[in-house]
Amino acid sequence: MGHHDRRTPHGQRSRQTGGICDSGEVYGNELGAFRDRTTVTMKIVHYPAAVLRERCEPLRQESLDDLDGFTGEMLYLMKTHNGVGLAASQVGHAIRLFVCNHTGKPHDNKCYINPKLEPEEELESGIEGCLSMPGVQIPVMRAAICSISAFDLQWNPIHEKAGGLLARVWQHEVDHLNGITIADRAVPTALLVNRRHLG
Numbered sequence: 001m002g003h004h005d006r007r008t009p010h011g012q013r014s015r016q017t018g019g020i021c022d023s024g025e026v027y028g029n030e031l032g033a034f035r036d037r038t039t040v041t042m043k044i045v046h047y048p049a050a051v052l053r054e055r056c057e058p059l060r061q062e063s064l065d066d067l068d069g070f071t072g073e074m075l076y077l078m079k080t081h082n083g084v085g086l087a088a089s090q091v092g093h094a095i096r097l098f099v100c101n102h103t104g105k106p107h108d109n110k111c112y113i114n115p116k117l118e119p120e121e122e123l124e125s126g127i128e129g130c131l132s133m134p135g136v137q138i139p140v141m142r143a144a145i146c147s148i149s150a151f152d153l154q155w156n157p158i159h160e161k162a163g164g165l166l167a168r169v170w171q172h173e174v175d176h177l178n179g180i181t182i183a184d185r186a187v188p189t190a191l192l193v194n195r196r197h198l199g
């Protein structure tokens with residue numbers, strides 16, 4: 001993983017970073033309440049499942065009662081697959097919610113409900129993987145810095161700003177909530193290289 005300045009084909013200033021989401025090199029040792037695999041019923045759905053193409057529905061505050069267990073299972077699944085982010089649509093539910101943890105430390109477990117992004121102009125390229133596309137590695141241009149507004153599990157408003165891997169994870173996961181995968185973001189040569197994984 002390294003940073004260096006370079007120009008994109010479109011002349012925008014960009015930096016090259018190695019960032020991998022939502023399958024990644026960040027390992028969480030703390031798996032929370034779901035150490036016992038038998039309590040986890042959800043599964044990660046794989047491309048080209050139809051739910052990955054859906055524009056997910058916003059959540060209402062009334063739905064919150066059920067979400068603690070749901071997001072706990074999502075975090076467990078994400079971590080057991082060495083991921084750094086997982087969207088609800090990737091476990092078959094077309095709702096606007098994702099979890100992430102870009103460091104592997106328990107206090108960085110995050111859940112974002114109804115997220116809205118404000119990406120800044122500068123772009124950078126990074127290699128991304130996706131838990132719904134095992135084996136695929138695709139370079140994707142993302143905003144280098146991004147703000148996010150969302151709600152947490154207690155329906156408290158969240159306003160954060162980040163760069164690097166965390167900003168990339170937010171953008172990758174919000175793409176999922178809009179039915180967009182890294183296959184849609186890839187240049188054609190990257191699809192060719194990854195064709196045996198994409199079916």
Ligand SMILES: [Zn+2]
Nearest residue numbers: 022130131132
């Ligand atoms: Zn993904």
